[in-house]
Structure formats: structure tokens, C-alpha cells
Amino acid sequence: MVKEKAVLTGMHFMSGDIACAEGAIAAGCRFFAGYPITPATEIAEHIASRMPKIGGVYIQMEDEIASIAAVIGASYAGLKAMTATSGPGFSLMQENIGLAAMTEAPCVIVDVMRGGPSTGQPTLPGQQDVMQAKWGSHGDYEIIALSPCSVQEMFDLTIEAFNLSETYRVPAFVMADEVVAHMWEKLVIPPAEEIKIVNRKRANMPPEKYLPFMPDDDLVPPMACFGEGYRFHATGLTHNEYGYPRTQSSEVQTKLVQRLCEKIRKNADKIVRAEENMLEDAEVVVVAYGIVARAALSAVKKAREKGIKAGLLRPITLWPFPEKTLAKAAENAETIIVPEMNCGQLVREVERITKSSRVFHLAKLGEEPHSPMEIFDFIRRKHK
Amino acid sequence: MTEVVEQHPFAKYLREAMMPHIWCTGCGNGIILNAFVHALDELQIDLDKLVVVSGIGCIGRTAGYTNVDSFHTTHGRPIAFATGVKLANPELEVVVISGDGDLFAIGGNHFIHAARRNIGIKVICANNFNYGMTGGQFGPTTPLKASTPTTPYGNIEHPFNLVHLAAASGATYVARWTTLHVRMLTASIKKLLQRKGFSFIEVVSQCPEIFGRRNKMRTALEMMEWFKKAAVIANFSDPAKAEITPEKIVVGEFLDLEKPTFEELLREKMNEISKENGE
Ligand SMILES: Cc1ncc(C[n+]2csc(CCOP(=O)(O)OP(=O)(O)O)c2C)c(N)n1
Numbered sequence: 312m313v314k315e316k317a318v319l320t321g322m323h324f325m326s327g328d329i330a331c332a333e334g335a336i337a338a339g340c341r342f343f344a345g346y347p348i349t350p351a352t353e354i355a356e357h358i359a360s361r362m363p364k365i366g367g368v369y370i371q372m373e374d375e376i377a378s379i380a381a382v383i384g385a386s387y388a389g390l391k392a393m394t395a396t397s398g399p400g401f402s403l404m405q406e407n408i409g410l411a412a413m414t415e416a417p418c419v420i421v422d423v424m425r426g427g428p429s430t431g432q433p434t435l436p437g438q439q440d441v442m443q444a445k446w447g448s449h450g451d452y453e454i455i456a457l458s459p460c461s462v463q464e465m466f467d468l469t470i471e472a473f474n475l476s477e478t479y480r481v482p483a484f485v486m487a488d489e490v491v492a493h494m495w496e497k498l499v500i501p502p503a504e505e506i507k508i509v510n511r512k513r514a515n516m517p518p519e520k521y522l523p524f525m526p527d528d529d530l531v532p533p534m535a536c537f538g539e540g541y542r543f544h545a546t547g548l549t550h551n552e553y554g555y556p557r558t559q560s561s562e563v564q565t566k567l568v569q570r571l572c573e574k575i576r577k578n579a580d581k582i583v584r585a586e587e588n589m590l591e592d593a594e595v596v597v598v599a600y601g602i603v604a605r606a607a608l609s610a611v612k613k614a615r616e617k618g619i620k621a622g623l624l625r626p627i628t629l630w631p632f633p634e635k636t637l638a639k640a641a642e643n644a645e646t647i648i649v650p651e652m653n654c655g656q657l658v659r660e661v662e663r664i665t666k667s668s669r670v671f672h673l674a675k676l677g678e679e680p681h682s683p684m685e686i687f688d689f690i691r692r693k694h695k
Numbered sequence: 696m697t698e699v700v701e702q703h704p705f706a707k708y709l710r711e712a713m714m715p716h717i718w719c720t721g722c723g724n725g726i727i728l729n730a731f732v733h734a735l736d737e738l739q740i741d742l743d744k745l746v747v748v749s750g751i752g753c754i755g756r757t758a759g760y761t762n763v764d765s766f767h768t769t770h771g772r773p774i775a776f777a778t779g780v781k782l783a784n785p786e787l788e789v790v791v792i793s794g795d796g797d798l799f800a801i802g803g804n805h806f807i808h809a810a811r812r813n814i815g816i817k818v819i820c821a822n823n824f825n826y827g828m829t830g831g832q833f834g835p836t837t838p839l840k841a842s843t844p845t846t847p848y849g850n851i852e853h854p855f856n857l858v859h860l861a862a863a864s865g866a867t868y869v870a871r872w873t874t875l876h877v878r879m880l881t882a883s884i885k886k887l888l889q890r891k892g893f894s895f896i897e898v899v900s901q902c903p904e905i906f907g908r909r910n911k912m913r914t915a916l917e918m919m920e921w922f923k924k925a926a927v928i929a930n931f932s933d934p935a936k937a938e939i940t941p942e943k944i945v946v947g948e949f950l951d952l953e954k955p956t957f958e959e960l961l962r963e964k965m966n967e968i969s970k971e972n973g974e
């Protein structure tokens with residue numbers, strides 16, 4: 312079989328959605344299950360055209376519930392697997408996102424956020440799902456969520472999402488938005504050998520020694536896949552290290568659920584990423600992510616021109632949130648500004664961490680993201 | 696000389712650590728599991744390449760009881776999960792064993808679409824006419840007039856005819872048996888395991904403790920007497936006419952045909968495309 316190249320090394324002009332699809336393929340994703348939805352459709356379309364050429368599977372499922380279920384199945388069968396959706400589909404996926412967290416199935420979920428709630432505004436950007444990414448499924452668990460602000464990051468962070476998801480056996484989200492997904496920009500794809508790829512820790516002990524949910528020191532259990540002779544069981548029920556249900560045991564429940572949380576919390580320093588701009592002496596700290604961060608950076612630069620000591624903190628991982636970076640930046644700040652395309656979501660995290668009474672949220676709903684001027688004016692008004 | 700065996704010859708098929716099972720005395724699920732294990736044994740299926748997937752429900756515990764790679768999904772999603780497994784590794788034999796509620800109420804959409812696509816997974820449904828696990832509420836196969844905790848005045852919903860639904864949706868092997876027809880059921884499961892397309896067996900199963908006792912069949916025996924009295928074997932008859940009523944339960948094989956599977960068509964397409972690329 313003559314195969315097309317998986318990694319399209321070179322300089323490209325691409326949309327964010329297509330870059331995300333290419334990032335997935337470069338990361339080694341060979342299974343995609345999805346259900347079309349604006350503004351994520353182009354990811355599925357591009358994957359549908361690329362997968363058969365590189366020996367991967369594209370399947371269009373009957374809905375998003377099925378899509379994420381199939382992704383978890385493919386992951387357990389040994390493939391790197393992904394789905395992509397937007398708010399309405401993201402809501403449908405929550406049930407099985409919990410299953411992926413509980414059974415520690417590595418998988419990547421892209422949510423190209425549009426305006427909600429409900430069907431909302433299919434073609435307009437939003438950041439209204441960022442809390443849902445953290446808390447969307449019932450029960451206690453942790454996930455990893457990344458926030459791209461450019462076409463290049465749609466590529467890079469999709470790879471990163473796969474790497475983190477494989478490292479920690481956890482669902483990883485790419486929380487994009489309509490603008491980042493639909494805009495076209497330059498994308499540089501490095502040579503394949505320069506792209507860092509992480510594969511899940513595999514079970515390498517003899518089957519009789521394998522306990523599918525016995526963690527190593529990093530709190531992550533090595534993973535066997537179906538068909539390798541390990542003959543193991545996995546369940547969404549509370550389970551012990553053997554994978555067997557123990558639904559009446561507070562001890563098993565406590566141990567399991569705490570580990571699911573701690574494998575992310577205790578490794579947060581290794582996972583967290585944030586971009587810091589002019590924060591050293593900042594009196595005004597702007598916290599912005601995704602496409603909004605680009606306008607925020609312009610606004611901060613403009614403020615500096617006008618003599619206001621402003622800086623930008625851009626969380627790249629929304630979850631875990633860059634708590635330490637923010638705490639440090641906020642130490643000497645007088646004013647903290649959080650522009651978001653929602654009615655106030657990540658701002659709650661900022662308030663929680665800084666405990667500052669001078670945190671101001673700038674909402675933007677139902678149209679283009681904030682302009683640099685809007686954020687600049689807000690800085691000027693709030694920072695007296 | 697008689698040979699002394701320390702272990703039941705079928706012990707290797709079951710996870711001893713999972714015993715005792717959760718099923719009530721007289722439940723039909725054990726018969727289904729037994730027939731399944733016999734079929735595996737008679738075919739000498741490679742247990743390292745077999746995956747059993749179940750959803751949530753009493754019968755949903757089957758995945759945990761079989762000593763192979765197994766997964767116990769969320770309620771209603773075993774077929775969607777199994778689809779991912781099968782497409783990721785078509786070498787695996789993927790069998791879904793789940794309940795009438797799991798597969799046809801909450802999971803109904805996944806069933807019809809997997810059948811339509813002809814994904815090469817095998818589905819065995821334990822139809823006990825109710826949601827056993829949650830205490831016997833009515834479901835999509837509960838007969839008209841039946842009494843359940845949520846139809847205290849009698850069921851007014853028309854039940855699905857599962858074999859008709861499967862056939863109309865595109866399944867390539869379709870059969871129905873009751874737990875009384877153990878030999879036929881085992882033979883049928885063997886066929887199911889040997890077919891390559893989407894294959895489906897409905898097993899009409901007794902649930903004396905939860906369904907039966909509200910419906911004048913207090914014991915397993917009484918329920919199975921109904922099966923015995925009412926069952927009519929009508930192989931390759933029209934599944935649309937395969938009724939389940941107090942008087943008549945039509946059982947048999949209804950469909951056994953060949954049609955390219957999703958996996959085959961996908962593989963073919965890949966070869967086609969890469970040939971074009973190579974030229
Ligand atoms: C999303 C969701 N809704 C409801 C339930 C509760 N529930 C557990 S099993 C079940 C019905 C099972 O019925 P069936 O599939 O027929 O299996 P049986 O117990 O009869 O073998 C329900 C409603 C659940 N676990 N998840």
C-alpha cells in the first residue's frame with residue numbers, strides 16, 4: 312500500500328480547523344469518530360479525506376454520544392483516538408467523558424466553542440464551555456484542557472493534547488473557538504522527527520502479574536490494550552486495581568477517585584503552561600485566553616504606550632489552571648482584568664486564586680471577540 | 696478409571712474473582728452465559744482475541760464475568776463502544792451482551808445504525824421484558840398490559856419486535872430463542888460467532904423475581920412453561936410476523952445472509968485510494 316505522508320512538513324496557509332486535524336494526524340491519531348457540527352465540521356471533513364490515505368479510520372457516528380463512546384473503544388483497542396464538536400455535541404459527550412475519566416482512556420476531544428446556551432449561535436465564537444470542560448460530567452475527576460489562540464497553536468496544542476492524554480491516561484480537551492477555527496494563517500509543520508510524540512505507558516509484565524488499575528509512582532497505571540493477551544476488565548463502576556467493581560466500599564472509592572484527581576493535581580507543575588507578557592512590573596494584569604488573548608496583548612501594549620504598567624497572562628492550559636503563575640503576577644498588581652466571551656467563567660478561578668477585590672470581568676457575547684480598543688478602554692476605566 | 700478434575704472444565708471462561716454473580720435465583724442470564732461459553736468452547740475461540748462488551752443492567756454484568764478482555768460501558772453505549780474497538784482492530788472478535796433496555800431504549804439509536812453500517816460486531820440481547828436492575832420498570836419490549844412498577848395499571852405501550860427491527864435495520868444474521876431452547880441457542884451463538892457481519896440474537900429470558908411475580912408467573916418454572924407452551928419454531932419466516940404474545944412466541948433463525956461489512960469496504964477504499972496515489 313502506498314501511503315500519503317502523515318506529517319506534512321513545510322510552510323502552509325491553513326485554517327485552524329484543518330491545522331487541528333493535521334496536528335492530530337501528526338500526533339499519531341488514527342481513529343476519528345464524530346458528528347458534524349459548526350464550527351468544527353471542517354476538522355471532520357479534513358480527517359475524512361486524510362485518514363484513508365494514511366491507514367486510519369474516519370467514522371461518522373449517529374450522534375456525539377456514540378462518537379465519544381467509539382473513541383474510548385478505539386483507545387482501548389490501542390489507537391490514538393479523537394473526536395471534535397461544538398457546544399451542543401460537547402453537552403452530549405459529557406456522560407462518556409466521565410467514562411473516559413473513570414476508565415482512564417486516553418483520548419482527545421476538541422470543542423470549537425460557539426455561542427450558547429443550547430443551539431445558540433452556530434457561526435459565532437464563544438468561550439462559554441470552559442467550566443463545562445472542567446465540571447461537565449458528574450462526579451469528581453480531573454481533565455486537561457488547552458486553549459489555542461492561533462492556527463499554529465491549533466496544530467501544536469492538538470499534538471500536546473494527545474501527548475498529555477497518553478501520559479496521564481486522561482481525556483484531554485482542545486478548547487478552541489469559532490474564530491481560531493475558521494481563520495486562515497501561516498502554519499509551520501516541522502519535520503516529523505522534530506515533533507515530540509508521547510505514547511502511553513504500556514503493560515510489559517506477564518498477564519498474570521498485570522493489575523490494570525494499579526498505578527506506578529506517577530499515579531498512572533500502565534495500559535494493556537485489547538487483544539494483547541492480558542484479558543482484563545474495565546468498568547465505569549467504582550473498581551479496585553483488578554478492574555473489578557467494588558461499589559459498596561468507601562475505601563476503594565476514596566482511593567480511586569482521589570487518585571483520578573491527584574494524578575493531575577500532583578503533576579500540575581509538569582502540565583501547566585502559560586504565556587507571560589510584561590508581567591514583571593505590571594500594575595494591571597490582564598488574564599485572557601484563546602483568540603481574546605490576541606486582542607488583549609495589543610491592548611496591553613497600547614496601555615504601556617500610554618504609561619500604564621499593564622501585562623498579559625495567557626493561560627495555555629485552562630485546566631489545570633496556571634495558579635502559581637497568576638498568584639505571582641497578582642502579588643503586586645492593583646487591577647486584574649479578565650475579558651472573556653462569556654458572562655464570567657474563568658474569572659471565578661482568577662478571583663479564587665488572587666482573592667483580590669479588584670478583579671474586573673469584561674464580557675463579550677454574540678459577536679466578534681473583544682477588540683484591542685475595547686480592552687484598552689476597560690483597562691483605563693478600571694485602573695485609576 | 697475415572698479421572699478426577701479439580702476444576703470445572705469451563706472455569707477458564709469465567710472470572711472466579713467476580714463470583715458470586717449478582718443474578719437472582721431462577722434468572723435466565725446464567726443460561727445465556729452458559730450457552731455463550733459452550734459456543735466458545737465448541738468453536739475453540741481464541742480467547743486472547745475476544746472482547747466482550749456490556750452496558751448497564753443485570754445482564755450487563757456479563758462482561759465482567761467472562762474471562763477475556765471485557766468492558767462494562769455506560770448505560771446504552773456498548774454498541775457504540777464496540778464499534779470503536781472493532782474498527783480500531785478488525786482482528787478482534789467483538790461481542791456485545793446486554794439487555795433489552797440498554798440496547799433498545801437508551802441505546803436504540805446505536806443498535807439500528809451499527810446494523811445499518813454492517814459493523815462486524817455480534818450482539819446478544821437478554822430480553823427479560825423489563826429493567827431488571829432498577830427494579831422491574833417497563834421498557835421497550837414489555838408486553839402490552841403487563842404490570843410493572845411504572846405501569847401499575849398495565850402497560851399501554853406497544854413493544855418492539857426486536858428481530859424485525861434488526862432485520863429492517865440491516866443485520867445480516869438474526870435469530871430469536873428462549874432460554875428453554877438451550878441447544879438451538881448454543882448452535883445459533885456458534886453461527887453468530889462465525890458470521891462476519893452485524894449479527895443479532897434475541898434471547899427471551901425469564902425474570903421470575905422481578906417481572907414474573909407481578910405477572911402471574913412467580914417462578915422460573917412458570918415463566919419457562921410459558922415459553923414451552925407458546926414457542927413456535929419458524930425458521931426463516933418473516934421476522935415482521937414473529938410475535939411475542941401470551942399465546943405465541945415465534946422463535947428461530949430469521950435471516951442469514953452475506954453483505955460487505957463496514958470494515959471490508961473501508962479496507963477496500965483505502966487500497967483503492969493508495970493505488971491512485973501510487974500511480
Ligand atoms: C444514563 C442512565 N440512566 C439510567 C440508569 C439506571 N439503569 C440501570 S440499569 C437500567 C435498565 C437495565 O435494563 P436492561 O438493559 O433491560 O437490563 P436488565 O437489568 O433487565 O438485565 C437502568 C434504567 C443508568 N445506569 N444510566
Ligand SMILES: [Mg+2]
Pocket residue numbers: 752794795796821822823824825826827
Ligand atoms: Mg431487561
